[in-house]
Amino acid sequence: MAFGxxxxxxxxxxxxxxxxxxxxxxxxxxxxxxxxxxxxxxxxTRLVPGSALQSIVVAPEQAARLLGADFGWSRSITAPGADSKTTAKECLLADPVGLRGVYGQDWTAFRKTTVQSAEDDDSAQLVLAVGVYPSEAKAHGLFSSLVSALGDCDGKSATETTAQGADLVLSFEVGPSGADSAQWRSRQESPRERSCSYDARVRRNVLFEVMACVAGSEGKSAKDVADALEETLPS
Structure with a gap:
């Protein structure tokens, strides 16, 4: 996770x-x-090659400054994760980011990076998922599917079971989405209070998501990190 x-x-x-x-x-x-x-x-000529993935990244130090958080642990994986287990199927793709249901399996390169305070402390957490595809049409099609699913999740509350077996009670709020970007939020009510901001974008043949979470009800926006990540895309 260190991100014819x-x-x-x-x-x-x-x-x-x-x-x-x-x-x-x-x-x-x-x-x-x-x-x-x-x-x-x-x-x-517009396509981003899969080999460029290693340069599409936000350094943990930069992310920490943007979010005002301390990050001391990171991990990266090179394939999308299993879909979430949630009682609200409308929110299956809303949390976390980097899911197989969003990215599919036709990507040419993929990386999901998680940085947080410590391995056993995700009170402050940042997750960046980036998928590079063989065509713009493929990336844009997947993004459209994500936006459609998110629309059904707006205003829903759900219990989500994490990979570690913990049950989280989350409520979702989905903002307006454009042709190439989408933003939404979640608030964790139990067993502790935590808020997360999400930003998903599609640029040419690249689909990427950012999730920024902090303890408390006043979350940090993922937008600044998503902006920084977008700036690393090859011109």
Missing amino acids: FCAAAAVFAGMGVGSLFDGAVVPGHAAPDARLLPLAPTDT
Whole structure:
């Protein structure tokens, strides 16, 4: 957690065939059949290569400054995690970030990094998940699915069971989403009070999420960290 088709073009020339224009017959050529024109090649110059993943990162020290927190432990994994266990299926993809249900398995590179106060202390926690895909269409399609799911989660409360077996009572609030970004929040009511902010974005063929959590009801926004992460994308 340390974070084309070429279709052969054929244009048929009119042989003794005229074109109608202003009521007059004008000798010329028949219009090309659009179905036979060459297709525009896929623009691969915009794609972020999977090898760039190692540079798409926010250093723990920078993240700590942005969130005003102390981070002393980190861990990274290179595949999305199992979907959450929650009593509200509408919120299956809302918490945590970096889930298999969001990122699927068609990515070319993936990393999820978690930094927190200590291995056994997640009162202050930051999670960054980044997936690089073979096409922009794939990344944008997954993002659209995430946004759709989040809309059903707004205002819901749920009990979520963590990988460690702990039950957390969470309530969710989903903000307005754009064509390429989404933000939402959760508040943990039990067994302790903790608030989390989430920011998901899709840029070209890269889908990424940031989750920032702190103790108490006044959470820190994940936006600044997401902005910093976006700035590391190759131009």
